[in-house]
Ligand SMILES: O=P(O)(O)OC[C@H]1O[C@](O)(COP(=O)(O)O)[C@@H](O)[C@@H]1O
């Protein structure tokens with residue numbers, strides 16, 4: 262069997278600056294370790310709650326904390342990294358390094374899936390650090406278009422890493438020796454779809470436009486769309502985005518009336534922006550219902566965002 266190229270070989274084929282390249286390799290190595298602790302679960306007593314509450318007022322699982330520690334330690338030891346921000350940390354951690362990159366991340370996405378052995382993932386965004394001085398929190402608050410790279414790891418039946426550092430979105434599968442092997446080099450989101458993803462249990466809280474869009478899908482072949490739709494909800498954004506990058510679809514986590522002052526549930530800097538970059542580079546669209554997620558100028562580290570992303574035709578109709 263011919264050996265598939267590994268991550269290092271693929272990076273050599275991309276236009277990528279040395280600091281981003283180094284940070285990507287640190288992230289990829291940390292994701293191997295996160296995948297290992299996730300897979301061992303109860304054997305290493307890694308399941309269940311940690312006892313803390315994070316800055317989003319969400320109960321932390323042991324694996325949220327462990328994954329955060331693994332990725333934070335790996336990045337702080339990575340000479341290219343000038344600072345990091347995590348879903349699980351109240352504030353940014355910066356070094357006195359000038360230049361290099363900043364990394365924001367959701368160390369474990371979909372952590373409510375952990376106790377039922379369903380897919381979870383890690384989401385990462387890489388941004389330029391300040392030049393000529395140490396970075397501060399303000400340097401993390403850049404629109405998603407400024408990202409140098411975006412990636413996620415999905416700990417599912419296979420452990421995969423999906424990454425973009427240039428124009429392409431590539432997918433790597435972790436082999437038995439701990440190497441990321443290139444298994445798809447240009448992921449493309451089909452323009453059209455018959456599959457939507459939304460948490461239907463929130464239907465009564467949605468804005469009228471979202472209700473009307475989902476109603477039109479549910480009406481199927483006899484409704485205005487003239488085709489039947491299927492529905493999927495992995496309850497881990499990484500899983501839903503991976504399905505969309507693989508076979509198309511649309512994912513929505515919209516504003517809802519339960520918390521009217523909050524634009525949505527998901528976070529802009531380490532969920533919305535990196536996923537939007539991957540989806541746009543694969544030919545799809547990602548909006549907050551009004552504008553491209555990549556154009557939003559963040560004002561706070563843990564800011565929320567409404568999300569509609571996936572196959573272009575569907576995002577235009579849903580947004
Ligand atoms: O509980 P719900 O409404 O199904 O929400 C699921 C969504 O919440 C998230 O799990 C939030 O991520 P975290 O687990 O990192 O907080 C998304 O991955 C997922 O799309």
Ligand SMILES: [Mg+2]
Nearest residue numbers: 367369370371
């Ligand atoms: Mg998440």
Ligand SMILES: [Mg+2]
Nearest residue numbers: 348367369370
């Ligand atoms: Mg998380």
